[in-house]
Amino acid sequence: MKALIERLEKKFRVTDPVMQRADETFFTVDKADAVALITHLREREGFTHLSFLTAVDWLEDGKFQLTYLLNNNAMKADVGVRVFLDRERPVMESVHHLWKQAATYQRELKEMFGIDFPGSPRIDEPFILEGWHDIPPYRRDFDTKKYSEETYFPRPGRTTHDPADYMKQKLYPEE
């Protein structure tokens, strides 16, 4: 894995490699290099399987993080390629030309996070949500509780307890 990272660092702007396990490594790559790097991993290094493509919303940093997890069946190893996008203009190059199924992940990301992948097939069609009008629901500034209360007629009488406090009161009432 170390040798792989060293090979990649010569060609691409690869930073922050994290050896999660002996057979699993994550690293960050510059957005402009990302698709070239993923193509290189697929064509030259044998990482032929896209396990998943997912996103994280770093609200405080103003960034979206995309993670492409690629699997090398011969080496029995995974690499996670992280790409950071600007939260204001989240646009990323599509990888559907490498893996057909990436288009489905990208459709989901478009709907749930609002990350655009121009040129990806059926990217603008609704994926799970039909007729969604609000900001994408997986963004962290979307208040799902408030939305639910305004939209779905909450039934009155529901109480919630913080589990830690509640158990403390139950077990040690005099403290």
Next chain:
Amino acid sequence: MSSKDLEKRRVTGPDGEQFDVDPMQDYFCQERPKEHEPANRIWESFLNWARAESLWILGYGTGCGAIEMRPLMTPRFDAYRYGIQWRPTPRQSNVLVIGGYLSVKTLKRVIRSYEQMQGPKYVVALGSCTINGGMYWDSYNTINRLDKYLPVDIYITGCMPRPESLLAGFEALKKLIREGKGEGQNLYARNFDEYKANQKKIIRDWDMPDYNW
């Protein structure tokens, strides 16, 4: 189905014959649901007895509770011995069992199925999700109270209810029907505008006719 399927169009038949199709006129009924007045007391009580003994469930699994229906319809719990059977299509059934959480997308299909079912028809709602949202109470995509969108005859509590509680629920439903209190369908017809307003409030891409029967 999309809103395009509801538009008028010219269709070519197998013999090359051209004819116009207006789906809203040709495929769907344009009339609101009507309330049904009960017949005289003795005849109505006989009908209610017959209805209670003739429950046909639409085998449509909406949430995780649908998994409880499999042991129920197979020899382990065997609901058939109570005269409760499953049917594959809405047109052949009169009990709609809502198995747990309903997302907005599923609710749309549930409404279509419910409206296509034959009357008198009943709705049985399983689990805490249909009552107050359950563990999905603050989700952006699942409804909290089913009775705002469909007339629920009986709720069965639990997360998930065991097949035994479903059997008890069906017995309670039979009792309700025998007493003439299974009035969900009439309730739906009476408050039709209110139900439709609630449904349309959350189903934003309403691309089906208002009357689906």
